[in-house]
Amino acid sequence: MYLKRLEMSGFKSFADRTELEFVPGVTAVVGPNGSGKSNVTDGIRWVLGEQSAKSLRGNKMEDVIFAGSDTRKPVGYCEVSMTFDNSERRLPVDYEEVTVTRRVYRSGESEYFLNKQSCRLKDIHELFMDTGIGKDAYSMIGQGKIDEILSSKSEDRRAIFEEAAGIVKYKARKKEAEKK
Numbered sequence: 001m002y003l004k005r006l007e008m009s010g011f012k013s014f015a016d017r018t019e020l021e022f023v024p025g026v027t028a029v030v031g032p033n034g035s036g037k038s039n040v041t042d043g044i045r046w047v048l049g050e051q052s053a054k055s056l057r058g059n060k061m062e063d064v065i066f067a068g069s070d071t072r073k074p075v076g077y078c079e080v081s082m083t084f085d086n087s088e089r090r091l092p093v094d095y096e097e098v099t100v101t102r103r104v105y106r107s108g109e110s111e112y113f114l115n116k117q118s119c120r121l122k123d124i125h126e127l128f129m130d131t132g133i134g135k136d137a138y139s140m141i142g143q144g145k146i147d148e149i150l151s152s153k154s155e156d157r158r159a160i161f162e163e164a165a166g167i168v169k170y171k172a173r174k175k176e177a178e179k180k
Ligand code: ATP
Pocket: 011, 012, 013, 031, 032, 033, 034, 035, 036, 037, 038, 039, 040, 063, 064, 065, 066, 067, 068
């Protein structure tokens, strides 16, 4: 499984629809300061359900929507889609490609989609559980993350191993069952 494509529209500095295609292996994103490299990783975390505006380097969620420039008007909504190659069926759905989409309007409330079908954020969380993919999962190693892992409480460190071992979904189901 690998990240195949990232499409952003109206997200942060990407006013126009921008599509990035990835191939298996290593991809480096390079560019001058302020050109939008970090906005790409913000887009990835945002589509996976990031709710904290601060961790997306803004003050409020609306700050992820293109705010306009000297030559362009602000836009009314933004959308990010991330597509994974699922030919090995690592994600438990019978599709060659899996696309997750998030859209938000200035009025608030996010909408989520899985392969263009409207869904809940919970469905996206469940789909990626135990794969290492997620806004806080180990496939996203942000600045300072290694220090955080080394100095964190043993229970927090344990959570990383549980995700890698693939038992998070069972623990989540157990918790859910206990609530009922
Ligand atoms: P560096 O090399 O300094 O880390 P970078 O390539 O990571 O830079 P980013 O932080 O991704 O750059 O991009 C910052 C740019 O994105 C700034 O110019 C900022 O004005 C722009 N930007 C962020 N949010 C918005 C928004 N909502 N609307 C328009 N532009 C935005």
